[in-house]
Amino acid sequence: MNKEVIIIGLGWVGQANALALIKDEFIVHGIDIRTVNNIYKDPDFNKIKISDAGSFTSDAPKIICVNALNDEHGKQDLSAVFSALKTARQIGGGPVILRSTVLPTKFKNLDFDLFVPEFLHELHAIEEARKPSLLVIGSKKSADNLPQFLLHWKKSAKRVFLGTPEEAAFIKYLSNIWNALRISHVNEMGNIMRRRGMNHEKVLDFFFERKPYLKYGREFSGHCLPKDALAFLTEFNEEAKLISAMHESNEDHKRYVKEHHPDVEAQYFRINEA
Ligand SMILES: NC(=O)c1ccc[n+]([C@@H]2O[C@H](COP(=O)([O-])OP(=O)(O)OC[C@H]3O[C@@H](n4cnc5c(N)ncnc54)[C@H](O)[C@@H]3O)[C@@H](O)[C@H]2O)c1
Structure with missing residues (x-):
């Protein structure tokens, strides 16, 4: 062997x-x-x-x-x-x-x-x-x-x-973009409630049960999600409308928390940051 x-x-x-x-x-x-x-x-x-x-x-x-x-x-x-x-x-x-x-x-x-x-x-x-x-x-x-x-x-x-390699690659991008999409959706919904003085975390945590990628927090970041989502968007451009909007939403969220709530937590950590 x-x-x-x-x-x-x-x-x-x-x-x-x-x-x-x-x-x-x-x-x-x-x-x-x-x-x-x-x-x-x-x-x-x-x-x-x-x-x-x-x-x-x-x-x-x-x-x-x-x-x-x-x-x-x-x-x-x-x-x-x-x-x-x-x-x-x-x-x-x-x-x-x-x-x-x-x-x-x-x-x-x-x-x-x-x-x-x-x-x-x-x-x-x-x-x-x-x-x-x-x-x-x-x-x-x-x-x-x-x-x-x-x-x-x-x-x-x-x-x-x-x-095939192509099928395998789509599974990889489905996975990374799904994680980025979930983070963006939760953050965007959280901000809409937060700007109206609501307890956004009470609502989000009830529905999403604080599962990974489904907690209100910092924008999607790290080594892979922004890089891979952007490469996919650049490649598939007009066909990837949801991913384009996701990037816009993530950038909005980044600006909003930096300005108003810089203390929000990251969704996940690298080993040296844990
Ligand atoms: N980090 C993650 O969590 C993660 C998860 C899944 C997939 N990926 C993917 O896996 C790949 C590697 O990611 P990573 O985070 O380990 O990257 P990394 O930057 O930590 O490591 C890459 C290593 O490759 C070396 N390297 C570059 N060119 C080389 C060459 N020609 N010959 C030999 N070594 C060379 C670099 O010096 C570096 O040490 C990327 O495509 C990434 O998107 C990363």
């Missing part, structure tokens, strides 16, 4: 995947273009075998976890993904598994085998990577020969989806 993997990009997602696999007795090699810190302050961080891409060859599966940012116009910029995919093929054979968030329209020129978007939250990332609530596998060809680590996660995942 091959329990070796190579992770390219050791930020929040790469380290969570690496640590989850190490805890399940995989051997993990890690590659990054910069010196990386132990983000999760996890004692197993030292078990990641950090390697230099130029002097390393292996046919183990390569998991790409680099950042996919937006350019100044909100357009998705995949230069880090292209560069990491090239590195992966230079290291050797074996499947290349893309985990960076990529728009469903962008797969044509990307050289990978499986697209497996990541759904983790930074606060519980390692446990979520070990037992994914959603394991979404988008395969270019057949998904018959999945690498060992995906077969392992398939056993522990709550829900598994097998389909």
